[in-house]
Amino acid sequence: MPSQTSQTAQRYCVVNAKGGVAKTATAANVAAALHERGHDVLAVDADPQGGLGEITDLTDIYDRQPPTTLDAIVNPSDRANATDLIVDRDTFDVLPSNIDCLQLESELTLADFAAQLHADGHNEFATLVEDYTVATDTSQFEQGPGHAKHLLSKVLDVVERERDYDYVIVDAPPFYGQIFDSCVYAAPDLVIPALPEGSSKQALELLVGQLDALEETTGISARERAVVATRVPAPKTNEAKRMLKWLDDIVFQDIPVFEVPERVAVQYAGDAGESVLEYDPGDASAAAFREIAAYLDDDITAQGGA
Numbered sequence: 001m002p003s004q005t006s007q008t009a010q011r012y013c014v015v016n017a018k019g020g021v022a023k024t025a026t027a028a029n030v031a032a033a034l035h036e037r038g039h040d041v042l043a044v045d046a047d048p049q050g051g052l053g054e055i056t057d058l059t060d061i062y063d064r065q066p067p068t069t070l071d072a073i074v075n076p077s078d079r080a081n082a083t084d085l086i087v088d089r090d091t092f093d094v095l096p097s098n099i100d101c102l103q104l105e106s107e108l109t110l111a112d113f114a115a116q117l118h119a120d121g122h123n124e125f126a127t128l129v130e131d132y133t134v135a136t137d138t139s140q141f142e143q144g145p146g147h148a149k150h151l152l153s154k155v156l157d158v159v160e161r162e163r164d165y166d167y168v169i170v171d172a173p174p175f176y177g178q179i180f181d182s183c184v185y186a187a188p189d190l191v192i193p194a195l196p197e198g199s200s201k202q203a204l205e206l207l208v209g210q211l212d213a214l215e216e217t218t219g220i221s222a223r224e225r226a227v228v229a230t231r232v233p234a235p236k237t238n239e240a241k242r243m244l245k246w247l248d249d250i251v252f253q254d255i256p257v258f259e260v261p262e263r264v265a266v267q268y269a270g271d272a273g274e275s276v277l278e279y280d281p282g283d284a285s286a287a288a289f290r291e292i293a294a295y296l297d298d299d300i301t302a303q304g305g306a
Contacts, residue, residue, distance in 0.1 A: 011187035032275030033293030057273025108178035119146035
């Protein structure tokens with residue numbers, strides 16, 4: 001895989017474009033569990049709707065004035081101060097989303113177009129594209145790489161140079177597009193939450209196709225590290241049993257599939273702005289997230305990382 005980052009922390013991206021699969025709760029609680037294991041962790045809210053900010057009690061940050069995460073991603077001059085945007089917390093820190101990030105998908109789309117124009121030698125047309133952006137400096141694409149999917153990764157590079165994080169957990173948005181691609185490009189080690197129900201089949205098939213397309217266009221190698229079956233009912237329904245077997249035996253044969261039981265404590269914790277490990281450390285769901293974090297931590301340690 002070509003080197004697209006200068007990362008010093010291990011990055012994981014939590015991905016599934018199907019809504020309602022507890023993706024953000026998974027990101028927050030895995031981050032909390034890694035912190036509980038003694039690591040410094042940053043969680044990145046890459047969803048323009050600010051879901052991670054909601055469940056970490058940072059809704060007031062969502063409306064703050066520029067510069068915001070949008071500016072840091074699309075403009076190199078603001079990127080240099082990306083660490084100023086981080087909210088320090090007792091558990092994991094958060095790089096929050098912002099209402100301005102509702103513009104991010106269109107900004108990245110135009111930026112990607114400008115990058116392609118530069119790569120094709122049409123610099124004058126690339127400059128014209130800048131007139132249609134809100135904050136993007138298109139001159140940054142004159143030297144390649146021919147797309148704009150690396151911009152979030154550049155923000156994380158800046159953050160990691162200035163902050164000694166062991167892990168960065170990126171909460172990707174629940175839809176496909178330039179933001180999603182940027183998240184996977186920045187953090188190609190993937191944690192995939194999925195509901196143990198039939199509706200997950202098409203969503204996961206689409207995810208695999210999207211990852212294949214991204215690998216082909218950018219040259220990265222996306223790696224599924226863990227699958228998290230969320231909201232697993234107790235007792236398990238026949239559908240849940242069939243889906244867990246499908247996940248384990250057919251789709252992700254060589255990837256561990258973890259089960260997080262359906263527990264109201266996860267929702268109550270989010271409503272309280274906490275992880276379930278803080279809200280109810282003895283809950284079965286907290287134990288499940290600890291198991292996931294232990295696996296990710298041990299896996300990386302075995303490879304000589306964090």
